[in-house]
Amino acid sequence: MKKNSVIRTLVEAMSEEDIxxxxxxxLCVESINKDRRNNIYIRSAxxxxxxxxxxxxxxxxxxxxxxxxxxxxxxxxxxxxxAAVSKCRNLYIIILVxxxxxxxxxxxxxxxxxxxxxxxxYNMGFxxxxxxxxxxxxxxxxxxxxxxxxxxxxxxxxxxDVENSEGMMSQELNxxxxxxxxxxxx
Amino acid sequence: xxxxKDLLDFLCNRLSVKFFSGVPCAGLKNLYVVMxxxxxxYVPAANEQIACGVVNGSQIAGNKSALILEPYVxxxxxxxxxIDNKLQLLIITxxxxxLKNSKNLTVLNLVxxxxxxxxxxxxxxxxxxxxxxxxxxxxxxx
Numbered sequence: 001m002k003k004n005s006v007i008r009t010l011v012e013a014m015s016e017e018d019i020x021x022x023x024x025x026x027l028c029v030e031s032i033n034k035d036r037r038n039n040i041y042i043r044s045a046x047x048x049x050x051x052x053x054x055x056x057x058x059x060x061x062x063x064x065x066x067x068x069x070x071x072x073x074x075x076x077x078x079x080x081x082x083a084a085v086s087k088c089r090n091l092y093i094i095i096l097v098x099x100x101x102x103x104x105x106x107x108x109x110x111x112x113x114x115x116x117x118x119x120x121x122y123n124m125g126f127x128x129x130x131x132x133x134x135x136x137x138x139x140x141x142x143x144x145x146x147x148x149x150x151x152x153x154x155x156x157x158x159x160x161d162v163e164n165s166e167g168m169m170s171q172e173l174n175x176x177x178x179x180x181x182x183x184x185x186x
Numbered sequence: 187x188x189x190x191k192d193l194l195d196f197l198c199n200r201l202s203v204k205f206f207s208g209v210p211c212a213g214l215k216n217l218y219v220v221m222x223x224x225x226x227x228y229v230p231a232a233n234e235q236i237a238c239g240v241v242n243g244s245q246i247a248g249n250k251s252a253l254i255l256e257p258y259v260x261x262x263x264x265x266x267x268x269i270d271n272k273l274q275l276l277i278i279t280x281x282x283x284x285l286k287n288s289k290n291l292t293v294l295n296l297v298x299x300x301x302x303x304x305x306x307x308x309x310x311x312x313x314x315x316x317x318x319x320x321x322x323x324x325x326x327x328x
Contacts, residue, residue: 045266046267048235048239048242049239050239051231051235051237051238051239051242051243052239052240052242052243053243054236054239054243055240055242055243055244055245055251056243056247057243058227058229058243059205059243059248059249078232078236079232081232082231082232082240181271181273182272184246185248186246186247186248
């Protein structure tokens with residue numbers, strides 16, 4: 001499934017008050033069309049996007065949804081451990097698994113080689129969901145996911161299989177992302 | 187000499203910094219002893235980068251926060267997120283850091299009394315420098 005349609009469905013399942021954090025240049029580019037007042041965009045260059053989400057979740061009652069890719073997750077796996085042990089009930093991490101590095105179609109990540117990625121997340125302390133089949137088979141599953149999220153508390157890790165995509169940040173988009181952080185208010 | 191309790195009171199009550207994260211700093215042992223969950227919150231982090239992220243997240247959420255780190259780590263850390271986004275960061279450390287005062291950085295050394303050495307912090311407004319480091323000299327904190 002295409003990355004932007006997965007993002008669109010999941011963003012539609014979020015409520016107006018929920019905070020969305022999109023990590024990585026490619027995700028910023030893909031998600032900007034579904035921009036909301038409560039979205040924050042963090043470039044790949046900064047290696048603590050999930051931690052920023054933990055910090056926000058610890059200081060608000062609003063739900064915080066962190067979107068990252070498998071390549072980012074693997075590079076900063078200790079952040080996910082910190083997120084799981086924080087036991088923040090308003091923290092949800094969505095890992096978009098393409099199995100490849102962005103902009104490099106022939107460079108595979110080792111995510112698919114992990115014997116049980118969901119088992120690993122569970123052992124860290126997350127509750128784990130996988131929405132790959134749901135998003136692929138049901139035409140518009142945002143209402144269904146919204147209903148699930150209304151009942152389930154975090155820390156929840158969600159994995160979704162997606163197609164790889166390319167995305168480079170323009171200077172204009174970079175300025176927009178910086179401005180959003182400066183003006184963001186919980 | 188500065189009492190650790192007085193420093194914590196200064197940070198929590200006068201500067202309104204109530205959220206802390208970091209990794210253990212040997213020179214600040216006395217500060218950890220007096221930490222009180224009734225007036226502040228400390229999040230032990232898996233590593234320095236995570237601590238920095240958690241503190242930045244807390245700042246973004248609108249709560250004044252501080253980072254507690256070993257001085258040698260600070261010299262090698264990348265604060266570009268704070269500088270690019272003009273997000274203020276307060277760091278507390280012991281000993282000396284190699285970093286010097288610059289356009290985005292203030293280093294305050296706590297060597298004698300809180301009032302004398304850290305009074306600048308009380309006057310800081312929103313247009314203050316992005317990163318402020320409080321260096322507590324060895325043996326000062328009791």
